[in-house]
Amino acid sequence: MDTRYDPKAVEQRWYEVWERAGYFKPRESRTGNTFTISMPPPNITGDLHMGHAMYALQDVLVRWHRMLGDAVLWVPGTDHAAIATQNVLEKQLAKKHSSKEAIGREAWDQMVQRWYETTGHTILKQMRRLGFSADWSRNRFTMDRDYVASVNAAFVGFWKAGLIYRGPRIVNWCPRDQSAISDLEVVFVETDDHLYYLDYPVDGGGTISVATSRPETMVGDTGVAVNPKDDRYRDLVGKTVTLPIVHRRVPIVADDAVDLVFGTGAVKVTPGHDLTDYEIGERQKLEVRNILHLDGRMDIPDVPELDGLKVPQARERIIEMLRAGGALQKVEPYRHSVGHCDRCNAVIEPLVSSQWWVKMKPLALPAIAVAEQDELRFHPTRWKEQYLRWMRNIRDWCISRQLWLGHRIPVWTCGNGHAVAYETEPSACEQCGDRTLTRDPDVLDTWFSSSLWPFATLGWPKKTEDLDRFYPTQVLDTARDILYLWVARMVFTSRYFLDVLPFQDVIIHGTVLAPDGRRMSKSLGTGVDPLEVIDRYGADATRAWCAYFGTSGQDIRFSEEKIKSYQLFANKLWNATRLLLAGVPEGARPMPIVTATLEPADRWILGRLSAVTRLVTASFSRFEFGPAIDGLYEFSWHEFADDYLEVIKPRLQAGSASATTARAVAIKVLETTLKLLHPIMPFITEELWQRIPHEGETIMLAPWPTPDARLEDPKLLEEMSHLLEVVRAVRNLRHASDPRARRQPAEIQSPRPLLRDAVGRQYLATLAQLDLNGALAADAPRRTVVVGETTVTLGLPKDDGAETHRLRAELEKKRAEIALIEGKLRNADFTGKAPEAVVQRERARLAEAQEAVDRLQRLLGPAAG
């Protein structure tokens, strides 16, 4: 074995072995349980970023449950991401000065197909590099034929229940994509703008002023609204105004939606191009007028000056016209949020258009109940409220998109106008038999298909074996930005179609940010490719970083230091293994541990191992992986390697029966540690586990360790802790004088059982490089160190004062501590009200501190003061 661990050489090799052996496929359950996770399908938009590395959290759970003995299935796949992918491909075409319209539908479809094949493949390869143990034989793509069948079945299912309707309603329209988008796909950006005050002449005399940030829409006004409680305008309600420029008469109405204190308290109402106005218009029975073409140009033939202009130009032009006509009262600077398309960033133009909708209220109610009753749990828990807030305020879902990429809406209309949803292409109208059928040109919101993901990937609506065996899943892990877009929707679709929750636990992992705290983004140049990270530090280190930060719920600034520390950790394990394997023949069988021959150190490390086993298992159970990796790092590096391995070195070299025991214990501890670590760092653990004596063909299927409380002896733990403290004190003392001195002669006095014992003294001698075998010569120089009841006297010359200085500082610290505790104990409130145990602890602390002060004073002599 080389002195350095090389992840590159190891990781690829093991991954191939695992995959070829079929370990990623579900096996017979030893526990009777199944454990299923549906992997959130990455978008086929070509970029795999550090966010995807966070899927390692799923692999941790999956590998853990596999070791627990469950029948485990992790279903992977990819999402066609209709609008996002279309945007990527359109940009590619634009670079070549082309467009989808220019190349035509057929060439476009081919381009899409090619994209699916190449990009989908790349993503899967990248996930393999991360060590993901998903069952790739069950890999799904939302555009696969079977998946399309699921989508159609869901659509028809909703349709038959009357939950889908088509209708003209106001929608968020993206003029660049020329498609409707849902509320969730609109991002609002704070923008510096202007508020224009317009005077509308009231018929019969007077004027009414309205404030607007969109004066160009006044040509589509069909009313003016005021608040019914507004005394200023009470007399005007019911009258009409004549709009400037278009010279149309529109009514003044009263509506509660109007804010009394904003602007003038009077609002121009444009039901055709504003969400609020649309609702006011519905209530007040106002006409809806459309003044925009679908590409965002003005559609107002009556006003040739404006017709065909883009919105910004139209705004400028109409302001001139209004000003000229004396209708522009004033303009104020105004900052407000403007909706943009989430995908292409174009300014959203609300307009009325005929779209397909899903009625949400009936679907939302059960989805609310399950969260309220904690059948559906969120980690961290605060996301429950977020989820509920959204579900409670949910509005109907616009599911149709006017895109060239996506699932076609499975509705065909016959010559007689019967529009019906069919699961497969019909040959005749279901209602009248007419054979002239045309399919709806629209496609579905990509999230409609995603919302079926956990069960559609298992074959639904077919009653497949997989669906029967592996559904529902147990855990969903994802990023918070798709809590509503995706998670919430899976809950109601699964409740609706399968009458069961798609998963019980939802983990919302932290979002990975750039080192400067900005969002990771390719366009900002802040993106980090996980493969580069893997190349530098190894997949195991990358995954450990994910485990450490991912489940805390906080956003994570990407920082390489921590990843690097896990790379070093892997190296540490590698070298510890090298040490233990020296002298063990290749292919040796596991050595049974003979309890009778165990030394205190052996019992101690086994006890600590048991405690760590409990810690890791509890950490995994709570979906908080930070304490698990932290605990394993601390235990194996410091307790196992620094303390235990150092303490047994003389035994190993002596080659006695004691060596056999020590080696057996050390290997047992190492082997167990590797198993506990395997879900997080699969590669190094497999590599090392294969090298040490073990049973079984892969660590992936090794049984998960269980703690053994009988091994945890609190008294022994305390004895060892004390011993290690003495070691540190001695090292400290020698550090201050002559670090090169080895095997320093020394005497020890201690009432502690372990240090009275020859074995314990041997530990001390080994770790602190002391020779405790003889008494110090009477005339030898002496230095003494005191830890609690233990005193060690070393044959060392007096130091130059540094040690005295240190002791003095310690004395001061102890005295301060005593003053603090005494103050506490003098306080009758404390002694009276604090629990007895706490008071006792303070008394013990005081006694200990006083003893320490006595010793320090004795050491320092009369000069101590």
Added chain:
RNA sequence: GGGCGGUUAGCUCAGCUGGUAGAGCGUCUGCUUUACACGCAGAAUGUCGGGGGUUCGAGUCCCUCACCGCCCACCA
């Protein structure tokens, strides 16, 4: 406008139900000790964002302010 999260050592972050402030990295000191210099041994470093309160006792609970980030909303 409403809500959520954050503010702890130079940096990045842990600190569960209130009871002597922790890790990694960095810094400093000393070590080519035969597993590992990707190492070993040791050290230093915090009015736990400000203010108020509850309590015998607050990083931890309550109120309030400030700043950073995120989400939601029919911000004309």
